[in-house]
């Protein structure tokens with residue numbers, strides 16, 4: 518599989534080069550040239566094997582000779598050693614749920630080590646990158662801007678990997694307490710993962726990372742690599758779980774259309790879903806939930822794309838005013854607004870609406886949602902109002918509510934118990950460097966730590 522630059526399709530690269538280079542030489546985002554398409558017979562077979570096995574099969578089409586089938590299988594089995602349950606709000610699993618006209622399922626993607634869906638992409642990417650680097654003995658510096666969950670997932674996925682240093686930039690005071698604790702306690706004082714609190718917003722963090730990559734001397738000196746969703750190695754594995762879970766749902770409810778709702782920020786998760794659909798996954802529609810940072814929902818409603826500075830909200834991982842993956846979505850559909858609008862429907866919500874929803878769902882069902890997931894679920898409910906034929910609803914639950922125990926605990930007037938992995942990190946002492954939002958400051962820090 519070759520990859521091309523979204524801004525100039527004559528610029529191409531292999532998967533390995535696209536993964537390590539992050540951005541195309543012209544600054545464009547790498548896109549897969551030919552997305553494989555599977556027939557119904559093929560997809561039925563792929564739905565019958567385990568998720569990790571299915572991911573390994575799909576990965577073959579997106580990588581190339583540098584990865585043997587055996588290597589991909591090892592990568593996926595090792596990366597995906599946790600569950601991705603599809604459950605109702607009452608806690609019934611897909612195969613034993615009571616059929617209703619519009620079953621309301623949650624796809625819980627938060628059972629990985631850092632309790633957010635970003636583990637799916639980070640763990641594949643980390644293993645895929647280190648597989649390449651073992652062969653070349655190169656050294657790399659990963660810069661990752663995070664609004665909360667990416668940094669933890671990437672730090673965890675790359676911890677103690679030889680030849681790789683990871684610098685995580687997060688907005689000071691702009692992530693949840695638990696997220697900050699997680700980010701600042703990865704590994705030990707001497708390990709290869711460092712957390713940096715930027716005196717600014719997530720957009721500032723993202724901008725500094727972009728500026729660092731645009732500075733060719735800095736890029737060369739440190740052999741920089743991005744682990745943000747600008748990296749195509751993050752986006753591809755996010756198609757795997759849509760592909761496989763939609764097949765599970767189709768097998769359980771064969772005659773019903775399937776709609777996924779995705780709480781979205783940088784649109785990487787949605788891009789994964791759209792790629793899965795192109796591969797033949799039986800998905801009819803995507804519903805997109807935004808918080809008040811809603812340039813994509815605005816685009817779906819008006820056809821106009823107006824990026825803007827982000828404002829902080831309860832669902833901080835979606836506080837994004839200029840979604841990284843918007844150009845990828847345009848490119849997937851040849852910039853055809855009508856096609857995009859036929860596949861995607863969106864709505865945006867305030868913090869007050871989010872709080873009310875978390876409270877109502879908890880009162881009615883006992884299910885506790887994180888603020889991001891709540892936005893996806895609200896959007897699904899609003900979408901459902903206009904439809905009377907039966908279909909299957911799947912809301913993507915992107916993070917464990919305990920990651921946002923401060924806000925969720927306040928909203929529900931009850932403590933959200935921390936899973937074991939989190940409880941451990943809460944006890945550790947934080948290690949973090951605070952920095953102004955400038956490239957110069959980052960440059961100095963990198964020089965000190967190289």
Ligand SMILES: *Cc1c(COP(=O)(O)O)cnc(C)c1O
Nearest residue numbers: 666782783784785786834915916
């Ligand atoms: C990253 C994140 C999102 C947004 O995903 P995108 O791929 O950036 O659209 C939503 N919810 C949570 C919990 C996240 O960590």
